[in-house]
Amino acid sequence: MKIYRLHKKQKLPITKAQAWAFLSSPNNLKTITPDYMGFNILYGADRPMFAGQIIQYIVTPVLGIKTKWVTEITHVQEGDYFVDEQRFGPYALWHHKHFIKEIDGGIEMEDIIDYKIPFGILGQLVHPFLVKPKLNEIFEYRTKKLEALFGVYK
Template sequence: MKIYTLHKKQNLPISVDEAWAFFSDPKNLKTITPDYMSFDILSGADRPMFSGQIIQYIVTPILGIKTKWVTEITHVVDKQYFVDEQRFGPYRLWHHKHFIKPIDGGVEMEDIVDYKLPFGFLGQLVHPIMVKPKLEEIFNYRTKKLEALFGTL
């Protein structure tokens, strides 16, 4: 079964401290998720991010179908990176690495998502026509939302 990778980078004119404060607060995920996805955190976002943290939420990614998604924050290195992994949800595998790196005038935000789809060959068939474009759309929304919140570099 194929493992796909989504890789995005964005530069923001904020400090590492500001970036970490925003991205390590699970409640801010709703802010950078498109409204049509009806993102709603059920539990686990009541404190700053830590290794072992379980976050449960409901999301409506496609066709109005509500999906429960459970992630675990598996790795955290303060002000450098964290990793979230799906424990239950729509993917066979979801491993999302978030990196924050200081650069001249701000920070570089880097996302690397490795994911595997369910349904074997059928999942591979729908990937280029449904899943990949939807993920690109979501991460492009995040890019624009972060620019609106913090500006561009």
């Protein structure tokens, strides 16, 4: 069983409170997701984030195939971090940790995603040229979108 890890960091010139207010609102996921992915929340974004929260949405990750994705927010330390885990969706495993810490002149966000591709060896074969580049593209979009919204850290 091959488990992959995506690790990203981004600095923004905002306060920790501003970062938390934006990042902990499930409704803002659509804002930081590329339009072509057709991200649409079906249920669960009507309250502030809490442990045990279930969020259902539709996303089109690859090849125009619409996929229902169900995520549970498993851990929340208000202002500092939260963890979401896929319950149903395109991955065999998806465990995403989001950390926010104060730094001089702003905050640093850190994302650590541990994931497993379905379909055994076939999934492992397509990972380097389909899944990994797509995840990097999504996070690059997010980086640029957050900079457009909040400014570039200097």
